[in-house]
Amino acid sequence: MKLKELKELTQAKLLKIYGIEESRSIFHLLLNEFLGIDVINFHINGDKKISLDSLNLFNEKISLIEKEIPVQYVIGHVIIEGLKIFVNKSVLIPRPETVDLCNWIIQKKLNDQVILDIGTGSGLIALFLKKNSNNCVIHAWDNSEKALRIAKKNAKQNYLDINFNNVDILKKHDHTIKFDIIVSNPPYVHKKEKNLISNVVLKNEPSEAIFVNSDDDLLFYKTIINFSKSHLKQKGIIYFECHKETINQVKNLLIINKFTDIEIKKDSFGINRMIKANSYGDA
Template identity: 40%
Template sequence: MLAKEYRNHFIEKLTPLYDVLEAESFFYILLEDFHQMKRIDLALHPDFIFTDKEIDKWNQVLEKLEKEIPIQYILGKAHFYGLEFEVNENTLIPRPETEELVEWIVKKNEFKGKIKILDIGTGSGCIAISLAKNLPNAEVFAVDVSEKALEMANRNALANKADVVFMQKDILKTENLVHDFDLIVSNPPYVRNLEKEEIKKNVLDYEPHLALFVEDDDALLFYRKISELAQNNLKDNGELYFEINQYLGPEMINLLEAKNFKEIELRKDIYGNDRMIFGRK
């Protein structure tokens, strides 16, 4: 079958579940992964043919996409801040909004001398590893409660040749951190149960709830605990960064003010939602 004919079939099968642009993006992600071809290559070779064996492979993935399994889990990898990360059901899929958080940190710290960084709730390790790769003067540590997530984060660090020290730790039960840090960053669970109806099926059914959800009556649980630890374990003038629930920007400002942080800055993501906050000890 001609690849362009299969493309039409592929998009047609997925459009009841996804919009056309997203279905098309899936096709070209798979085209590059399976055939090392980009969109322009297919345009230049309109007679390119998929063999029967290749179509079987495509159909297997199409079946999974029709079940709304995230394409990153199907391929076992995701791209983040110019790096490739192994992902599976034990870790959240890295998102563009989190790349913006990493970019903010890199821009504020790229010309500094040696700094010590802690990433809390590291998951796949995407934040910690990206910072280690882009801030060569940084000594980076990362913690997570999930042993399986840490195993993956370690593999990702090795694959990306990044020097990160990973530790298993339940941050809610931690009274004091091992070191004092110049910078602490966290993208903790922040989706309230009341917001589940806004969450797409491919996230709700397949991504780990442990890393996503908090109780409605204590949505800032992790932020409060991490801010308290930061008060004890950030050096003077140390920096604290969070990715946050888009609906809780004012509450986050109040929390950091109550914990005596200064220079507090709330930033929006590419979609115009309150998504990142910074405070200085």
């Protein structure tokens, strides 16, 4: 079979699940990862036949995609701004809006600060901040042991030093460290929104990373803001990724709790997605 015939055949399969753009992108991601053929090579060599072994390998991967497994889990990693981040079903697949949040945080030079990432998952935020800072001590917490295993692997593979801890932020704990920055992308989708989430996400990504298991959608924000009142240093900064529908409620929580200089920022899709605020601090 010629490469361009493989593309047509694959796209016909993928279009049952994905739109045209995404199907094309998945085809090229898999072709690059498993057959070592990048987009340029594909266009130059479209008429070349592929070996039976390559075809079998490729079809094996496509059959996983047809079972609605996300391409990132099939490949096993994502590359984000030079970081190779391993992902599997234990961790949320890093989203572009979270990379936007990271880029926002590093707009302010990070030197010699102590930073906490709550709900670290794959470790994306912690790793990104460590890579783009100077002499900062980064702590990263999650209550999923499986997620922490992946995050630790990611820190090791990227030669970054992070202090990981298994902490359930909703439970009482006795950490006494004070932080210059606390950042979190907590679970923020309400259970009643399940019908708006794609099957690919629902069937694969950890639901405890996505959904707030409470009737109070703001549970994590309330808990983390309360925690920050005693664990952020004076003039410390808190950053959150938020649901576009509840970001103004998070803003109100910050106001009520006497945070100052509150700023909401749009992600690269133009959606109000992240918020930051300064602590009045008492430390």
